[in-house]
Amino acid sequence: EVQLLESGGGLVQPGGSLRLSCAASEFTFSTYGMSWVRQAPGKGLEWVSCITASAGNTYYADSVQGRFTISRDNSKNTVYLQMSSLRAEDTAVYYCAKSWRANCYYMDVWGNGTTVTVSS
């Protein structure tokens, strides 16, 4: 069964940093784009970032551009989200999601999410 398992969430102070990881299994990870999507408490879904299969291209929402960095290690079947200069409005459940193909389109497999809380 295709699986995505996020980790790395937690409580961090405003201005702090955190790195999220997403370990993939049971599919050829290196051939698919991967996204991070977040959901603030009681709110809707917000796409955050995506990285293409070869890691040749990365894309970011304006709200995180310059503060977050997406990367992947195809040898470890893992995608990362490095978050810095965190703000209260970054508080959310962060989902890792597999894209349909090598580029970033719609997302056909989702992890269960990891919670990030930014608070002093």
Added chain:
Amino acid sequence: EIVMTQSPATLSVSPGERATLSCRASQSVGSNLAWYQQKPGQAPRLLIYGASTRATGIPARFSGSGSGTEFTLTISSLQSEDFAVYYCQQYNNWPLTFGPGTKVDIK
């Protein structure tokens, strides 16, 4: 940025009835539109992509239609497990954007 809007915000439906959900894009996205279902405490699940193609394992009572800027998700006969929030998402332009969601609850 393409802004996605959904209506209604909440739809109250009785089991067995038909539900029709709307999604509108601020500019044309062609057929590059997906629908997701999310139940409380769970991750979203892909229902429809390409505006009208059901994802693997999705029951035939779910159907999608539309192109350009106007899209519809129809659930032909609501089952108890279908009460959830439904989101549309465009993948025609960067950034990828979601609609605010339509909550389908029990009437």
